[in-house]
């Protein structure tokens with residue numbers, strides 16, 4: 001993690017559907033074995049960012065910026081070559097098990113087909129490899145699982161099986177879009193523990209999109225907060241959740257319901273549907289500390305100390 005070369009560097013990335021820009025000027029790095037959680041309200045561009053990095057979503061274009069994977073600039077490659085490398089290196093796990101797998105086709109068929117399409121199927125070693133991957137995710141009884149179809153499995157089991165496929169494919173970076181949001185609280189915790197274990201035993205780096213700040217606190221080495229397609233705060237959980245600098249992060253934290261009975265402070269309004277603005281701070285209209293000039297001025301992320309990046313000129317620690 002810190003101190004080692006990043007395996008993924010995203011620099012000033014802007015992306016959108018057609019002419020509409022939905023993600024703007026996003027920069028971050030991911031170290032080997034690092035877990036980055038992306039949080040933010042619905043429509044803030046978390047999934048679009050993940051898909052732009054993965055590069056396999058038709059209609060979603062990178063408009064500017066760079067994506068450097070293991071020292072190689074992905075956007076400089078011919079599209080087919082980029083796609084091949086991304087499918088090899090990135091494992092994508094989505095919220096709904098049905099989106100990761102065909103619900104009515106056995107896992108055995110789907111594992112075999114996927115491994116074949118990646119040129120990684122070996123009939124002689126398949127069972128042993130599956131045993132090893134399943135073992136890392138506390139999945140027992142290979143034959144029973146492989147003979148089952150996804151629709152027969154619980155959401156938590158499905159997610160674990162999807163993670164095990166990423167292990168089998170030898171992918172270095174897991175991109176997971178709300179991998180636990182369809183699960184109940186206890187299963188969420190189990191899946192989160194498995195993700196941590198996956199990192200600990202296999203060194204797989206992860207970018208995980210979640211709406212759950214508590215989950216992000218538990219899982220993440222670093223948390224990135226997105227608002228209107230921009231990364232407005234980035235740092236360790238202690239920095240971002242313990243010492244939030246951006247008023248949007250503060251508002252998100254204040255909006256969490258508490259078990260102690262205190263009513264959360266709701267965040268009024270909603271993020272701009274049109275995505276990032278060309279000029280000015282997008283949070284202005286909802287911001288309690290907005291000053292004259294914020295509507296015209298763009299605050300680029302600056303380091304508030306120890307790599308804690310924040311893009312606000314008005315919050316404590318901003319400039």
Ligand SMILES: Nc1ncnc2c1ncn2[C@@H]1O[C@H](COP(=O)(O)OP(=O)(O)OP(=O)(O)O)[C@@H](O)[C@H]1O
Pocket residue numbers: 017022040041042043044045046047048049059273274275
């Ligand atoms: N296929 C698409 N075509 C056009 N616009 C899209 C498409 N997918 C998403 N968008 C728009 O891009 C913006 C960002 O959406 P995105 O799905 O990335 O947000 P999100 O942060 O993942 O939200 P959620 O938490 O609800 O999943 C939204 O305004 C959305 O309407």
Ligand SMILES: [Mg+2]
Pocket residue numbers: 046047048177
């Ligand atoms: Mg999303």
